Amino acid sequence: MALSEATDAGRAGPTKKPTRLFKNMASKIAAVPMVFTALVIFVGGTVWTIVYSFTSSGLLPRLKWVGLDQYERLWNSRKWLVSIENLAIYGICSLILTLVIGFTLAALLDRKVRGEGALRTIFLYPFALSFIVTGLIWQWILNPDLGLQSVVRGMGWESFTFDPLNNASLVMFGLLIAGLWQGTGLIMCIMLAGLRGIDEDIWKAARVDGIGTVKTYIRVIIPMMRPVFVTSLVLIGSGIVKLYDLVVAQTSGGPGLSSQVPAMYVMTSMFGGQNLGQGFAASTMMLVSVVIILVPWAILEFGGKKRG
Amino acid sequence: MANSDTMAAPAALAAGPRGPKPKRRMTRGNIIVYGTLFIFALYYALPLYVMVVTSLKGMPEIRMGNIFAPPMEVTFEPWVKAWSQACTGINCDGLSRGFWNSVRILIPSLFLSVAVASVNGYALSMWKFKGSEVFFGILMIGAFIPYQVMLYPIVILLREAGLYGSLTGLVLVHVAFGMPINTLLFRNYFASIPEELFKAARVDGAGFWAIFFKIMLPMSLPIFVVSLIIQVTGIWNDFLFGASFTGPDLYPMTVQLNNIVNSVQGVKEYNVNMAATLLTGLVPLTIYFVSGKLFVRGIAAGAVKG
Incomplete structure (x- = not known):
């Protein structure tokens, strides 16, 4: 060449x-x-x-074809189905709440509030911390005997119960609290940059037309910020699929199987269970989900116009 | 939520100024704005506060009291213990081992990845060759592939190279996975440098490396700092690669921290755990608070594609 x-x-x-x-x-x-x-x-x-992922690799990888057997086993495994369900719950809630909180905070900060710098620093610092640190902090705060629950009970509300980490049906929400704490600051920052990029004249025009602030945000500003929202969606979406460290630190997948996630299934079958084929099949499924998130975005982003 | 009153305010403005100048501080809209911000600020700030406070209390006080209460008697013993005595399995030499491992991983990874990424960005923006855009495209797509997909093939590669389980292997992995974002960063930065500068240097007979070292490097200090910030936090906070590619003696700090806090044996010492957690978070937190705007610029560069 x-x-x-x-x-x-x-x-x-x-x-x-x-x-x-x-x-x-x-x-x-x-x-x-x-x-x-x-x-x-x-x-x-x-x-x-x-x-x-199409082979019967167990302890060691080997090229003995078994077709779709690994995938069949995967989708018949209760652990995998639970993982998918957990991730779906976490993912949907995380996606919606991250966008809502991120945008709300950015919009509030954009109202020319005092102490914007300090508030932004506070909102964003968790993003500098690792998921391990995040998980361990919230594990401690959500500790039923000594944490938040006991504090509220100590203030006189004896029947107060908030123990998501030991409750199989709530554990994903316990993780969500920690995940949102860590990740919303980033989205807020991106949204704020987007809001700052909007022409002041838009606001003046809206004011002249007598449109209220909230209505202007919903009807005018948010549609204008479509690219920012799309970027945020892609970021949040690809982050959700990777969810692993946080679960390891905060709940180790428990109680029982109730906070298992796909990435964890991959890791235990590859390094713990000596079940490589399952790990490969499961990680391929993770890849498929990322592709499902990315392809529509790529078509939207690069389909119409050509960029250098 | 703030519908009725925040909508009323601009309408009044549109009607024109009438009456005395309103006191801006006390409007209901402002109360809602500041109130919401305050509640969120609590949600974000309290965990750090709780961590600090817990790490300075003795165990009896923790068992008795309220996690939000400041310590009655400040003790630094949990910090000492977390640093030098906390146990993971049979080893009881504290987090210091993990800390030094992380440092030994961080320094070479940092140098290598920034060096490689800056050269990549430079080649991709000023010395394009046939296919360079394709490789860049692959790199960008690669950034979205879940790491688990590539984990086992990397184990095999490292094993073949005799680097599996060594810090060198882990460093190379960090360099590879830090490449997409940092290459993007440098590529966009170099692309924004006026072409005339580059052409003038070419006319003067400067080549690839001469232009890079003599002209581009001195001009791009800020972007190097941004890249360093991204890499320090990324590498220090890594768990997956550290746990997959090293053994117990070489575990980075995050992995060791997780093993200390989530170990099932013994009595849980929450103050030591929180001190250990804070110690692990200290490096990225320091970077964050010191670098301020540059940190924001780094994540914005990574997020909003330029």
């Missing part, structure tokens, strides 16, 4: 730069780590996992 380009450049006359061969060589050599990462790790790794 380099050679043919070089000869092309040789013939191309004075408009082309004279040392095209060297220029390309240096650039290509410099790009070797990138090409390796893109082709071997990202493409190669993904293809490898997909291919091996």
Whole structure:
């Protein structure tokens, strides 16, 4: 490839730069780590996992084809179905609440409030912390004997019960509280940047027409911020699929199976259960869900207009 | 929620100024705005406060009292214990081991990933070659692939290279997975540098590396800082790679922290746990509070594609 380009450049006359061969060589050599990462790790790794998800790999990967057996087993496994259901509950709530809270906070901060800088710092700092730290903090706050529940009971409300981490039907919401705490600041920041990008004249026009503030946000501003919302959706969506560390730290998947998530299923079957095929099939399903989120976005984003 | 009164305010404005100048502070709209912000601020700020307060109390006080109450008697013993005595399994040398492991992972990963990403961004914006955009596209898509999909193939690669279970292997993994976001960052930054500058240097006979080191590097200090911030927090906060590619002696801080706090043996020492959690969060928190606007710029660069 380099050679043919070089000869092309040789013939191309004075408009082309004279040392095209060297220029390309240096650039290509410099790009070797990138090409390796893109082709071997990202493409190669993904293809490898997909291919091996159709084999009977157990303790070690081996190429013995079993067709869709692993997927059949996967979708018949109660643990996997519970994981999917948990992630769906967490995902839907997280998506809606992150967008609502993120936008509300951004809109409030955009009302030229005092102490905006300090508030923004407070809203965003959890995003600097890891999911492990997040999970452990909230595990402590939600501790039924010494945490929030006992404090409220101590204030005189004896029957107050708030113990999501030990209640199978509420545990995903316990995780949600922590997940929202960690992640909404980021979305708020993105939304705030979007709001700041909106022309002041829009507000003036709305005011002249006598449209109320809340109505202006809903009818005018939010439709104008569609790209920002789409970016946020993609970010939140791809983050939800990866949900793992938080669960490990906060609940370890318990009580029972009640806070199992797909990523955890993958990890236990790959590294704990010596059931590689299941791990590969489950991680391929995770990939499929990301594709389902990304493809419509990519079509929306890159389909109409071409960008450099 | 604030429908009726916030809607009324602009309508009154449209009717034109009448009567005395209203006192802005006391309007109901403002109360709702500040009230909501205050409640959310509590939700975000309280956990940090609880962590600090808990880590400074003795165990008897924790068992007796209220997690929100400030300590009656401040003790730093939990911090000392978390740092140098907390147990994971048979090892009882505290979080310090994990801390130093994390440092040993962080420093080389940081240098390598920023170096590689800046060169990538430079090549992709100023020295495009046939196919360079394709590789960049793959890199960008790769950023969205769940890590679990690539985990086992990487185990095999590292094992073949004799690096499985070593810190070097983990460093390389961090460099690879930090590449998409940081390459994007540098590519967009270099693309915004005026082309004339580049052309002038070319006319003067400067090549790929000369332009990079003599012209681009000195100009791009801020973007290096942004990239460093992204990488420090990303690598320090990593759990998945650390747990997958290293063994107990080399676990990074997050993994060790999780093992200390969630270990089932022994009496739970909540103050030590919280001190350990704070210690682990201290590095990214410091970066966050010190870097301020640059941190925001970093995540905005990562989020809103340029």
